Amino acid sequence: MCLRYLLAASILALSSASIANAQTIDWNIFTEPFIPSAHAQAIEWQKIDEIFGRKPAVSGEVHRYGFPRSDLTVTLDSVTIKPTLALGGWVAFMPMHGEAMVMGDLVLLETEINPVMAKLVAGGLEITAVHNHLLRASPATFYMHVGGHGDPVKMAAAIRDALAVSKTPLAPSAAAAPPAIDLDTAQLDQIIGAKGQNNGGVYAFAVPRRDPISEAGMQLAPVGPMGVAQSINFQPTGSGKAAITGDFVLTGDEVNPVIKALKANDIDVTAVHNHMLNEQPRLFFMHFWANDDAIKLAKGLRAALDKTASTKS
Structure with a gap:
């Protein structure tokens, strides 16, 4: 004692x-x-x-x-x-x-x-x-x-x-109400299986993995703010279309199944790489891009999420 x-x-x-x-x-x-x-x-x-x-x-x-x-x-x-x-x-x-x-x-x-x-x-x-x-x-x-x-x-x-020493703005900008999201956000929520949020005119999702993630032996929680939730962003581009980007957080055995799911749905894979050095389990971050019908793209992203050990509400 x-x-x-x-x-x-x-x-x-x-x-x-x-x-x-x-x-x-x-x-x-x-x-x-x-x-x-x-x-x-x-x-x-x-x-x-x-x-x-x-x-x-x-x-x-x-x-x-x-x-x-x-x-x-x-x-x-x-x-x-x-x-x-x-x-x-x-x-x-x-x-x-x-x-x-x-x-x-x-x-x-x-x-x-x-x-x-x-x-x-x-x-x-x-x-x-x-x-x-x-x-x-x-x-x-x-x-x-x-x-x-x-x-x-x-x-x-x-x-x-x-x-x-960069030109990154260091003075905070004045707070303003975000522009409306010209998309069917309720349907996007249903397809992705999570609740999105208007983040400065972009409809943003953060989908956690089911398994805990640690860095240098310290569990990262909450995962979204620490950059280890799967990030999916929709920026409206008119007539029900959206530009999408973000990143999937993947274990090694998930990388190629997710690539195949994204490519099958006309979503470009733009990068596959690490973000950390000592995380457990070992993770790879896959970035993507497309500009097309938002509902079509959401279904493609859901198909990719289904290849991962991710949560779904």
Whole structure:
């Protein structure tokens, strides 16, 4: 009993500060109730907010800060991409053993990759992936996935310094009501098997996997805010059509069945790659694109989801 109390006391003695950034999407609707612990309360979230100059979206213990590339006008197949469709950079902080784990995905132009990477490395952050998510986009955008574990305030400052050498907007934009979604969202919900949400004029789904996912031995929860739920986004393009993109979160044996399901439904596979380095189970992220009848595309995406160990309401 004495040893148990000493161990509990030593764990409680560990505490520090943390990072995050807000995003329009309300991640709470995509997650099961998550009970906050004393670790979350010990982090000085206000300092993180001040460093980033914005408030986070909070889901359970996770604080997620959004850095959308609203400065860019990116087109693909004559579609002007909304920031919430494919240009929504973010970082999320989760309390971990008295400190914090950070994960994120920064949206960058090619000329910004090396300056941002140098700042992140100098600040003690890890680069876990650099790659494309889209094909044929103009200008081309790249996605730098980052991770770290330690003092959340120091990590937040390092991320802020790195973003400052890009043209990522660092002043939060004024809140505005999102434009209406000109799609049959009730039917989309029924087909996908989840409840979507209007995220800045994009109808967004986050579909969790059934199996738990951990990184560096720490279970990631809620999965949506930490970037490990299957993301499916519909941007209306008129007359019942939508541009779709996002990513499937897959184990190795699911990759090719999902490719076949997407291709059979005229949905392009635009990338297959990792986002993390030490996750369990080993995961691959598959990005996709199409612009067609929204209901037709939803049925194709559902066919692909059926090849995965995903939840369905």
